[in-house]
Amino acid sequence: MSAQHAGVSERLACRSFVLVAALLFCAPPARAQGLVADLTSHLIAITTGFTGASVVLFGATDGPGDVLVAVRGPDREMTIRRKSRVAGVWVNTDQLTFANVPSFYAVAASRPIEAILPPATAAFYRLGSTNLRLEAQTPAPSAVTDAFRTALERVQQQAGLFIDRIGKVDFLGERLFRTTIAFPSNVPTGTYLVEVFLVRDKDVVSGQTTPLVVSKVGIDAAVFEFAGRQPGFYGAIAVLTAVVAGWLASLPVRGA
Amino acid sequence: MDIYLPIAEVSLDIFVLLGLGAAVGFLSGVFGVGGGFLLTPLLIFIGVPPTVAVASSANQLVGASVSGVISHWRRGNVDFKMGYVLLVGGLAGSFLGVWIFTLLKRLGQVELTISVCYVLLLGTLGGLMLIESIRSMLRLHRPGAGRRRLHQHNWMHGLPLKARFRRSRLYISALLPIGLGFVIGVFSAILGIGGGFIMVPAMIYMLGMPTSVVPGTSLLQIIFVAANVTVLQAYTNRTVDAVLALVLLVGGVVGARVGSRFGTRLRGEQLRFLLALMVLAVAAKLAFDMVQPPAALYSIASEKG
Numbered sequence: 001m002s003a004q005h006a007g008v009s010e011r012l013a014c015r016s017f018v019l020v021a022a023l024l025f026c027a028p029p030a031r032a033q034g035l036v037a038d039l040t041s042h043l044i045a046i047t048t049g050f051t052g053a054s055v056v057l058f059g060a061t062d063g064p065g066d067v068l069v070a071v072r073g074p075d076r077e078m079t080i081r082r083k084s085r086v087a088g089v090w091v092n093t094d095q096l097t098f099a100n101v102p103s104f105y106a107v108a109a110s111r112p113i114e115a116i117l118p119p120a121t122a123a124f125y126r127l128g129s130t131n132l133r134l135e136a137q138t139p140a141p142s143a144v145t146d147a148f149r150t151a152l153e154r155v156q157q158q159a160g161l162f163i164d165r166i167g168k169v170d171f172l173g174e175r176l177f178r179t180t181i182a183f184p185s186n187v188p189t190g191t192y193l194v195e196v197f198l199v200r201d202k203d204v205v206s207g208q209t210t211p212l213v214v215s216k217v218g219i220d221a222a223v224f225e226f227a228g229r230q231p232g233f234y235g236a237i238a239v240l241t242a243v244v245a246g247w248l249a250s251l252p253v254r255g256a
Numbered sequence: 257m258d259i260y261l262p263i264a265e266v267s268l269d270i271f272v273l274l275g276l277g278a279a280v281g282f283l284s285g286v287f288g289v290g291g292g293f294l295l296t297p298l299l300i301f302i303g304v305p306p307t308v309a310v311a312s313s314a315n316q317l318v319g320a321s322v323s324g325v326i327s328h329w330r331r332g333n334v335d336f337k338m339g340y341v342l343l344v345g346g347l348a349g350s351f352l353g354v355w356i357f358t359l360l361k362r363l364g365q366v367e368l369t370i371s372v373c374y375v376l377l378l379g380t381l382g383g384l385m386l387i388e389s390i391r392s393m394l395r396l397h398r399p400g401a402g403r404r405r406l407h408q409h410n411w412m413h414g415l416p417l418k419a420r421f422r423r424s425r426l427y428i429s430a431l432l433p434i435g436l437g438f439v440i441g442v443f444s445a446i447l448g449i450g451g452g453f454i455m456v457p458a459m460i461y462m463l464g465m466p467t468s469v470v471p472g473t474s475l476l477q478i479i480f481v482a483a484n485v486t487v488l489q490a491y492t493n494r495t496v497d498a499v500l501a502l503v504l505l506v507g508g509v510v511g512a513r514v515g516s517r518f519g520t521r522l523r524g525e526q527l528r529f530l531l532a533l534m535v536l537a538v539a540a541k542l543a544f545d546m547v548q549p550p551a552a553l554y555s556i557a558s559e560k561g
Contacts, residue, residue, distance in 0.1 A: 050260040051267055081364050083553050089372075089546045092364045092555075151554035185258065185267035220262040220499075227263060227494055235490025238315050238498040239483040245502060246322030249509035 034206025035061045037177075037196040042210070044183060045217040052185045055212065057108075057194060058178040065200040066109065066116045067169045067177050070127055071212070073104030073161075074190035077137070080148050080155070096148040097137040103188035105129055105156075108167030108179045116199045125197065125204060129153055129162040160184040189214050263497035264308045270503060272302060277316070277507025284320060284452075284508070285515020286522070287531045292317050292444075293378065293453055294538065295504070296370075306367055308497050310357075310447065311489035315501035317482040320508050321475045327516070328472025335423040335469045338433060339476035342455075345434035346481040349441020354488040357446050361493065371542050373447055378539035381457055385532035388461075392525040424465045424473075432463060437477060444478075445485050452478060453535060 037059025044053045057069060078101045081092040107113070107129070113122055123131045134152065136145045156162035161184070169179040181194070191213050198206040216224055227234045258267040276298055280291035292313045299309035328334050360366045419430045436458055443454065455474040459465045465473070490496040522530075 046260060048260050049258060051258045078556055081555050083550055083555075085549075089368070090548075090550050091368055095364060148554070152556070155552070155554060155556055185260070186265065188265075216262065220260055223262040223499060227490065227496070227498075231491045231494055232487065234498075235487035235496060238490060238496050238501065239318050239486050241498060242315055242317075242319035242486075242501060242505060243322050243479075243483075245505045245509075246319035246324075247326065249319070249505070249512075250323035250326040 033062070034065075035059055035067070035196060035198045035208060037208055037210065039194060039210055039212060042212055044187065044212065044214040046187075046189065046215065046220060047218050048220055050185055052183055052187070054180050054182040056178060056180050057196070057210075058176070059196060059208075060175050061177065061198050061206075062175070064174055065198050065205070066111055067171075068110075068113065068116065068127060068197040068199060068204075069108040069167075069169060069179055069181070070125075070195045070197075071104065071106045071181055072102045072193050072195070073188050073214075074102070074192070075100045076103045076188075077101070078152065080152050082148070082151070094144075096140060096145065098134045098149070098152060099137045101134055101152065101156075102132060103190065104161050104183070104192065105132065106163035106167065106181060108169050108181065110169040110171060110177065113166065116202070117204070118202055121203060127197075128166075129157070159186060161186070161188070183214070187214055189216060259499070259503065261304070261308075261497050261500045263495065264304050264312075264500060266303055266305075268302060268304070273500070273503045274507035276302070277504035278511035279507075280504075281320065281508030281511025281513075282515035282518075283511075283534070284324070285512035286518055287527060291320070291452075291508075293374070293447070293535075296447065297374075297538065297542070299500075304497075304500065305495075306370065307361065307493060307495045308500070310370070311486065311493065311495040312497045312500045312504075314444070314482045314485040314489065315496050315498060316504040316508065318479060318486060319501070319505040320512070321479040321482060323509065323512065324475040325472060325479060328475065331472075333469050334472035334476055335421055335465070336473075336476065337419075338421045338424050338426075338465070338469075339473045341419070341421075341430050341433045342437035342440075342473075342477040343480050345437025345439075346441035346444075346477055347437075347484055349438035349443075350445045350481055350484045350488065351441075352438075353442040353445025354485065354492055356442070357489075358492055360446075368546070370447055371546050373443065375539050375543045375546070377443065377454060378535045379543070381453060382532045382535035382539055384461075385457055385528050386536065389525045389529035389532055393529065421465075423469055424463075426464060428463065436462065437481075441481050444481050445488070453531070 037057055040056040040058070044055065059067075061067065077097060077099050079095055079097045082094045083090045084093045085091075086093065107127060109116060113128055117125075117127070122128055123133075126132055130153065132153075134149050136148070140148075153162055167179060167181070169177050171177045191211055194210045194212050196208045196210070197204045215221065257270050259270040259273070260267045276295070280295045280298070283294065284291040295316065296309050296313045299313065300306050304312070325334060357366065360369050418427060420427050436455070440454055440458075452471075452474050455478070456470055459470045459474060460467055486496055
């Protein structure tokens, strides 16, 4: 949420830092460049008629191998509540806060992840919605944390924000690949990272990270920003608009 | 056709929203209540976050009440003095209500409190109205029963600060409408309702106002209470979706027209009987939901990032 309020320069600086960090993290020492990839668009604009959007990721590898794509929304702090029965009524009783929950997560691969990577490697690169390493902010017994974590993953999956069904990366010939990343209408705003990995012999040999910005634009962005910056004034305008609308609504009665 | 709501952060079908506005507008046209008590649960049902639903209903209510008051005022059915006295209590009450709402939101019990309040309020009022309307329908069939007195004298008439309300033909303590307004102000902030369905029976049965001036006067003070709630919610919780409110209003206008035309064909006690049934049905549904095991035990409470 805060990302879209950041200045352009700040955003660029942040983006290039992430790029450098990602390259340092991902690039193996042996190969300098194993793959290149890019998106057809680096901006998803949420307008009044927004019903979801999709972006095509395309690229090339320097030889045979499998390609894995992970799309990660900005991290958020999320609090999960659990209901239990108190005197016959269902009440929120327990809660747990996770500090680093990606607001969106989707994976695409040329073959199923289990076939390409051993579980330990997949976990290391945080690939797959069960490998996100969600950590509770306050210490809790691991059984409790696990129950809440599973619930959080399920809630996010149901909302279409953790996409469990792994998408398909298609190869066109041996070296060119493409995949379509679809975003639902409730996609959270912010700066996303699209990570592309090249896998050979059950190991990640190359990687690249591309940013993608999801942002409200036009009147919706203006309304949202105004409501956040000038809440009192926004409230007053909301009331005034309703008063005028109500007054206009009563006008034709006079003629009738 | 979907429309993206900037504060609720969801896309919803604009025709569903217009239809919802029209349905609630129809009911408010028929019964002279704001309809917030139905609108908020319905909005939550179609996927608007509960906190946004509460705040945006209040915003929608401002517009709906303005047009309602104007049409009642043309017929001379608004007691402005009574409205302003109710308002003093109402504004004070809505400050307390928004404060309670913020507190509950932090504790994670907003939804439960909203449901419990609804069940208690709707259940009691619906029950009372049902009994009263059935009684008066039966009384019509016995012409010899004679006229009831305008109101009984009890402890309420011993209170100080007596004032004359000319249009309501009442000489009562100003503390009564102030107290009534206060209670309704608290509820309207917590529940996102204008309190019309509490106010209307309370004005008739507790204050003893003539039925004809009740809806207009009730709506008059609802404008201000709802406006105050909207500003306070926007300021403290940032949950007012003006786009949502406006779409609902557009549908509501059409519904209210049709509704008021329909309402004039029904007799007073028939109206109250139908309203009572509807109110009881909503209460029963909410009570059932509280006791029934929920579909999801876990829910996301808040996101920050």
